Structures are given as structure tokens and as C-alpha cells.
Amino acid sequence: MPRSFALLLLVAVALGAVAADPAPKADELLTVQKGALPVIISAPHGGRKPIPEVPERVGKGVAKFATVLDGNTAELAERLAALLEQDLKAKPWLVVARFTRKHLDVNRPREHAYESEKAKPHYDAYHAALEEACKAVKKQHGRGILLDIHGQGEHPAAICRGTQNGKTVSLLVDREGWSAVRGKNSVLGRMELFGYKVLPAGDAPLNTKEEAAFAGGHIVSTYGSHTAFAVDAIQLEFGSHLRAKDKVEPLAKDLSEAVRAFYDAYLKDGK
């Protein structure tokens, strides 16, 4: 092969390698699945893709500014949804961010969520999907649960509960008492039965406060049952050890069984 041709070929291959990894399209930045179950799964901080033309946020003047990835929470949310569908023969609602938190944090009020107008449509899309899910669940079932999936590193072996100390699950607590939030048929109580450490523990005094940093952010505050949506919302903060790559599948399996126990006890016979 003539040398010039070989060189051309090399350039073509190199260009091909670049072209094979283009900037993600808008619809690749969000995963939305419409559901039939009164279960909504949200994962806002597990995305890794850049939003085209958006610079990294700097967070000037923003309280609780964070850009850290909640590693493997997008994968956990998707596996949870798939296992629930398999078990209950119907789909849960699913909203998963694929965009990096460095560019957009949808678990913050709009004014703290993004710094570039190019990120705005993705903020709107995430919240439009959650709002649609909550409205549909309320209309079809009269009640439901939203699980907002996160990761934390402060308590690596534990799951932290975030309900703003009961506020975002107020309808559930009014209807069923605290056992529906921390008893054996609650999502977190069942995880405790499976051997996971949960904070606050199910047998802690009832007035035990949730971990301040993980007590519930913008998503559970916006869609919890203290609002008009009538869906109980729990922020679940999984410790880093629980989210290691080889732990995601067993964690998703246990979590799907815990959600199933909650569904059987508290949601199945809804409207």
C-alpha cells in the first residue's frame, strides 16, 4: 500500500473514532418510562453525560452546592424498575437523569439548579415527567409512592431516609401510622429485615431526626404528600459500599422485594 494512502486511512480511522463518540442528543439525556403501577422511581444524580454547550456550574452563592455523582444510582433505578415489572406484571414510572450533575442538578429549586439557559429544557423535562407521573398515579390509584434514589458516602454501609422528618409522607402516616414508613412492611423496614443498616433505625425513638444532609431535597419537597399530588415521597440515600458495581444487582433485588412488600400492604387495594 502506498505510504500516502496508508496515512489517509489512518486519518480516516482516527476521524471515525471521534465521530463514534458524538455529543449526546437531548433524548439521550433523560430516561422516562410511563407506568401503570402507583410507584414512581426517580434518580436525578446518577448521570454521566455532558449537556452540549453547557459549562460546568460554579455554584456562586448557592447553598448546599454539589456536583458529585451518585455513582450507580441510574443503574440501580433501572434495575429496580425492571424487577418490579417482572414481579408485578406492570411498569412503575421511571425518570432517570443521564446528564451530569456538573451541568444541572434537578434536585434543586430552579434558581439553584443550572447556570446556563441551555440546561433549562432538561430541567423542565425532568420535572414535567415527574409531575405527569404524580398526576397520573393520583388519578388512577388515589395514592402512590415516589422513591427518589440517591447515593451518599458519609455512612457507607447505611441507607438514610429522607422525608423531611415525616412531612413528605404525611398522608401515609395519617392513614397508616409510622409503621408504614419504618415497620416491617415499609420499604425501609423491610430493607432492615434483610440486614441493611437504616438511619434512623426502625426502632429508634419516633422523634429521632433524619440525618440533616439527607432529610429530603427539592424533589420530595415538591412532590411529597404534603402537596396537592397525594403521592408519598421518600428520598433514599444509599451508602457507597452498597452501590459498588457488583452490589447493584443484589441491592436492586432486595429493594424490589421491599417495594413489593410495601405495595402489597399499602398500595394494592387503592382506589
Ligand SMILES: [Zn+2]
Ligand atoms: Zn443525590
